[in-house]
Amino acid sequence: MLARLVIDNFRSIKHLDIPLGPTNIFVGANNSGKSTILEALNILLGESYPSVRSFDDRDYHMREIANPICITAYLDAPIQLKDVFGNPHNAWGYKAQLSRYKRRTSRAEAGDPKFDYTMIGVDGKDLQMIQRHASPRGKPFPQPVNVSNEHRSFSPLLYVGIDRNILS
Numbered sequence: 001m002l003a004r005l006v007i008d009n010f011r012s013i014k015h016l017d018i019p020l021g022p023t024n025i026f027v028g029a030n031n032s033g034k035s036t037i038l039e040a041l042n043i044l045l046g047e048s049y050p051s052v053r054s055f056d057d058r059d060y061h062m063r064e065i066a067n068p069i070c071i072t073a074y075l076d077a078p079i080q081l082k083d084v085f086g087n088p089h090n091a092w093g094y095k096a097q098l099s100r101y102k103r104r105t106s107r108a109e110a111g112d113p114k115f116d117y118t119m120i121g122v123d124g125k126d127l128q129m130i131q132r133h134a135s136p137r138g139k140p141f142p143q144p145v146n147v148s149n150e151h152r153s154f155s156p157l158l159y160v161g162i163d164r165n166i167l168s
Contacts, residue, residue, distance in 0.1 A: 002155055003076035004093075006124075009061040010069045011036040020073075038159065040071045044096050045157040049149065052115040055098050068099035072124065079154050081119070081145065083129040091119035091127050094147050094155070119145040 007016045012033045026034040043050050057065055078090035097116045101108045108114065119127040128142035 001076045002073050004074040005037070005041065006070070006072040006074075007037065007040050008070040009064070009067045010040055010071060011059055011061065013037075013040075014061050041073070041157060042159040044071050044073055044094055045152055045155050046159045049152075050096050050115070050117055052098065052113045054096075055113070055115075059098075065100065068097055070095065070097045072096075072120065073155070074120075074124070075155065078122075079119070079151060081127075081129065084132055084140070085130065087129075089127060089129045089145075090122065091145065091151070092122045093120045093124075094118075094151070095120050095124075095126070116144070117147045119147055119151060 001022060002020045005016070005018050005020055007013045009015075012031065013036050016033070016037070018037075026037055028034050043054050048054070055069060057063060060067065060069060072093060072095045074093040075091075078092050081089045081091055083089060095116070095118050097118075099114050099116075101110055101112050101114050103110050116126075121127045126144040129145055130140045130142050131145070133140060
């Protein structure tokens with residue numbers, strides 16, 4: 001079960017850190033961020049697997065694209081994962097982060113959007129573990145654990161959108 005949600009630089013929300021329970025009700029004035037909270041949860045755990053295409057420049061708080069969008073959900077109990085050697089690692093949540101490449105790479109130009117969707121440890125940082133054996137000349141090294149559909153299945157989310165337009 002989700003225990004806590006942290007949203008940074010997403011739409012109308014600069015920073016929000018809220019505890020969650022089995023059932024959550026969001027009440028507030030118009031334009032106070034209720035729908036933004038629901039959309040953040042939908043991006044993180046909804047039916048569609050998130051990607052850089054899940055966002056556009058209007059999703060950045062105050063349209064400040066220099067500040068990354070970060071949506072993090074913490075679990076009340078860990079998901080136990082095993083590395084390539086069978087060693088256990090505890091994942092305590094999910095993090096979706098949209099930032100910008102700082103310099104040119106083989107895949108992107110400086111300033112292009114960069115999306116990471118990772119499992120997090122108890123400290124809220126990307127969970128790192130050895131996920132494959134090293135090449136014959138190298139040694140294995142830890143890498144961030146990307147969220148898989150199997151990981152997402154531990155936190156099912158039912159998102160019901162509301163169409164606010166009244167058609168006559």
